[in-house]
Amino acid sequence: MAFVVLSFLAYSICLKLGEYMLVCLMHWRLDAKEKARYASLDCWCRSAIPFCDTLIIWRGNSLPNGFGRCAVCPTTSLINHSCSPNGFLNWDDKRRHMTVHVMRPIKKGDEITVRYVNVNLKAEDRQLELRHKHRFTCTCPACSATKEALQASDKRRERIGLLTDGAARRILSLRTDISMKEIEELLTLLDEEYGDPSYKGDVCMEAHAVKLKEGGDKVAARTWAAKGYKLMLLTKGASSREVQLAKHASSQ
Template sequence: MHADVFDPVSMATVTTAAEFARSSIAAMTPALPLSVQLLLSLLLTKSYASTLTQCPNKPPGRLGEDRLRTCPLPGDLGIIPEHEPTAVSWSFAPRCMAAPAKPDEVPRVDCLFTAADFRNGHGISVVTSTTAASNLVGLGVFPDSPDPAAAARRRAAGGRAYEVVDVPGKGKGVVARRKIRKDEIFIVDYPAVLIGIDFLADAKPHHRRRVIKQAINQLPERTRDRVYGLSRGDGTYEVDSILGANSNSVTLADGELHVGVFPEVARINHSCRPNAYYRFSQRRLAIEVVAYVPIEAGDEILMSYVPLGLKHDERRKYLRDNWGFECRCSLCHAPESEISESQGRRRQMNEMKQTLQDARRDGYYKEAITIAGDLLQFTEWEGMPLLTPEYHDTLADLYLLKGDMANATRYARMALNGWVQFGSVDDDQLENSRRLLQGLANTQS
């Protein structure tokens, strides 16, 4: 359980940030190890920016294996030079809480950090461990930087694709204003609040609510009003009902699970037969909503709130237990034979993904290529086709391992063109494809 360690202090009452950090750390009981005190000092006073080459991060693709990397902690000797400029200027004095620990354990320390100027004034409040906060700083997620060229072109060309409207029987929802292409990114959203799952699990309920309430209240007015304007779930307490009905789970680069409130994405309603899905970029702290299939103007945009591999009855129970509603989507009300066919395809899709990874690992590249083609067909039958450039990336990788340079080059070029058209705010996969294609060209020159 957490105990209150210190209350937020007006920055005007603190002579210097360093004095604030020292007084805050000294107030913590029980006494923290020197290593934790050093980390807190760095986070509470100044956070150093690292270059992206120091902290590589590749968002996992739906055909690939998850890759989570831990970034260096700010201030680690030999990792980040001490002369680097300050990366984050917190808008409020951080509020920190130390969890009880055994005498031989280093206690976890959770802090509330707010950066009101995050993403051009959108703002963000993060309640997380000092380790996770350090990794976020190491990734360079807080400073605003221009979108990659492909993302800027995509945004300029597309125009606003959706609007939030009243939907009968659902409250608010999101509908398409124009036709949305398959594989098109049509919403990019950033978290207003991001909360570590360990804090949610360990904090006493009254303390958890107080900290989350403060996290919301420290946001810029426009973002704060958007959070408080979201639909409410069941629950006596305001922050619980907001989080319960509007949160998305995301995993950060250190592997820690967090719950985020993304105000725009929170308006999208559920369907077990979705026409869109989201991708999360750890490096940009952004959710991108992508169309599975072409979406016509006037159609409601729908995403799945549950893992798509669950059985029909399991999905309905999950939605009742976790979201408090009975699903009335087209799949749940389809004939039993249609539900059974869909369930069978999804089971086979999951099995194919695992078999594909196993075949690649064991060197059966020809078989893996065949499985990738079968998987693409099954996902198209189910109305949830693979993201095209990810599929081409997978084939380029498999042909390269097989030693077929001609086909590896062919699919690498298709993948690169696809990522350019995709226009993600996180261009890691685009740059990976570019490097692969250049490497293939060098080997054949």
């Protein structure tokens, strides 16, 4: 047992060291202008130790860009966090850049925000993670609500988390045992907590899978897929693989 734990620990350390060496190498290859832009990004602790700032900036600003990969994107790294974000980041693999999508209409001059952590956690847990990973205390509208509103929001988010975590498990095990009742509950909760259209596109695609499984109601399945496609197109953009799959499903 101890051997397995030690091997796993050694493997994790090697992986992290490899990542940091790669980051330093990539940074070294940047030209002076790119280096200056990189250095201007948020860094919670500046130091004179070589490569220290490079790695701290990497830790605080890198974003996932495709399966198992991360990148620092100088413009999108300027976007702040909110626990009820109006924006969503997506990596466009074809054009090789990050795209920002707004999930609901925003007024001119309003700030675009995205999520840095799982927003379906309770406020206390979100704050813990934000302080630990990003070293700030969130004061977004969701976190600064009254005690009663915060409790109601925590309850809703916990339930949303439970229902959507179930979705991830179902996808992994290739099962679609969520009921239409749960899907409708999830859509209502998402509306109440985040507003339209928020994260409802993925849920509509779940409904599409359920309808296909439940006796193969193709018309209803297609209607859900069309709804999912419309919502996901808005929040993830046409280049997203999920959006393309939703488009395909809506025409089947």
